[in-house]
Each structure stands twice: as C-alpha cells, then as structure tokens.
Amino acid sequence: MTKDLISEQRGQTIWVTFNRPEARNALTFGMYDELARICESVGDDSSVRAMIIIGAGGKAFAAGTDMSQFRAFETPKDALDYEDEINRVLTAVEQCRVPTVAAIHGACTGGGASIAAACDIRIASQPLKFGFPIARTLGNCLNAANLARLTELLGAGRVREMIFTARLLGADEALACGLISEVLPDERALLERAEALADRLAGMAPLTLEATKEAMRRNRAAIFVEDSDLITLCYMSEDFKHGIEAFLSRSKPEWSGR
Numbered sequence: 001m002t003k004d005l006i007s008e009q010r011g012q013t014i015w016v017t018f019n020r021p022e023a024r025n026a027l028t029f030g031m032y033d034e035l036a037r038i039c040e041s042v043g044d045d046s047s048v049r050a051m052i053i054i055g056a057g058g059k060a061f062a063a064g065t066d067m068s069q070f071r072a073f074e075t076p077k078d079a080l081d082y083e084d085e086i087n088r089v090l091t092a093v094e095q096c097r098v099p100t101v102a103a104i105h106g107a108c109t110g111g112g113a114s115i116a117a118a119c120d121i122r123i124a125s126q127p128l129k130f131g132f133p134i135a136r137t138l139g140n141c142l143n144a145a146n147l148a149r150l151t152e153l154l155g156a157g158r159v160r161e162m163i164f165t166a167r168l169l170g171a172d173e174a175l176a177c178g179l180i181s182e183v184l185p186d187e188r189a190l191l192e193r194a195e196a197l198a199d200r201l202a203g204m205a206p207l208t209l210e211a212t213k214e215a216m217r218r219n220r221a222a223i224f225v226e227d228s229d230l231i232t233l234c235y236m237s238e239d240f241k242h243g244i245e246a247f248l249s250r251s252k253p254e255w256s257g258r
Helices: 029-044 067-072 076-095 111-118 144-154 156-165 171-176 187-202 206-221 228-235 238-248
Strands: 005-010 013-018 050-055 060-063 100-104 107-109 121-125 129-131 182-184
Touching (some): 013 029, 029 076, 050 187, 060 100, 067 238, 076 228, 100 111, 100 187, 121 171, 144 156, 144 206, 171 182, 228 238
Parallel strands (some): 013 050, 050 100, 060 107, 107 129, 121 182
Antiparallel strands (some): 005 013
8 A cells, every 4th residue: 555545444434545635636656556456456355335535635636647747758658558547447446346435525637537437426525626627737638438437427518518628617516417416515524424325335235236336337338439549649749748847837838739
C-alpha cells in the first residue's frame, strides 16, 4: 500500500482514501495501480461486502491525474499505454466483486471523475464540482470506453456539452441528471450517509449484486471501438505538451490545433 492511497476495513466495508490533500488528491500512476489491486483482491475476501471511496483533506475527491507525470510522454506508445492502464483500472473498479460507493466531496475531475463514474453508486456533498475540463487545460482526450461509460450515465448530448465547454457540474445538476443519487449538506453528513448505505448494501444478496454489476458491464463492453489513432492525435500534439506546461505554470494555454 502507498501512503497516497489508504485502505482500511471497517466491519464489512473497505474504505479507500485518496490521500494527497496537498495536491487535491491528484492521482499518481501508483495510486491507480493500488486502487486496481484493492478492487481485485476483494474477490478473495468473503468478509468484505461493500467498498467506499473518498478523498482526504476536505477539498477534493480527486482532481485528475497528476499532470507532471505527462512530461515523460515521448512516443505514441506512452499515450496508448497510459489509456490502456486507465481502462484496466476502471474495469477493475467495475468488476469489483462488491458494490462500490463513491462519496464525493468537492472537486471530482479528470481521472477522479472517471473512477467515480465507474462506481456503482455516487453520492455527493453540496460543494461537488464534477467534470473533465481537458479542452481548457491539457488538450488530451478520453478513450472511447471511458466516453461510453459517461454516455451511459449522462447521455451523449450532456457528455459532449460538458467536455466541449469544460464546464463542471454542480451537485444539484448532477442529482437532476442522475449522475449522483443523493446530495448531502456537508462532508460529515456525506460520510455518515456513505457508511449507512454500505451497511445496507452489505445486507443484500451478494450474488444478485455481483451478477447485476457484471451483466451491465458486459452490455456496454460488447461494443468494441478502435480509438488508438484518436489517442495518438491528442497526446502526441504540440498542444498537449503546451497544455501541460501552461497548467503547471498556471498560465492560459494558446491552442494551435497542431
């Protein structure tokens, strides 16, 4: 276990905490890998009946991938390997044997939003800000499987509008469109509700939940889309390299379309 991602079993529930509050819980490659490992290991432990994922620090669930890691990208393989890894992690979350609850407080963007979208149930506190501001910040793209997951949740039109405008959804809008199932007034109430929800899920027939999760995942996974050319187009562009440096220097990028 990395100190940046903490897991703790409380009763029949595994609590997973993104623990980089100084970076608004921006996700390192190690954190992604550890999350996948935890989700996969749950299958061997019959004492676990639910999982809750939260962010530490009181400001963010997770503010996307730590962008400094993208500076090392030099070839199309770097980009394709990264998106393959994201797919592996999100699939591990979806295939986790037990129901997963994302308890979202504050910023939930980029990779953090993808993880939340892969969970079975999402609840949030009033300060929620959910979205993928990549058209404003980095100039990269989401892979096709990730977009399919979001489209299933939000509908194609809303996903396009959200990504094209780099707009973040607030709690009330997220509730209205079905992204989250409940809005709580603050973080304390959110965590209490997450615990109560996990306790309820732990009392349900586990095979019913497991079969439902997997059947719904297979429905979407049955459609395979080739997207390596689109990933390469964005990640190997001059705009992407410029976007990384502009974001890290807190300046506004000037897009060239190259």
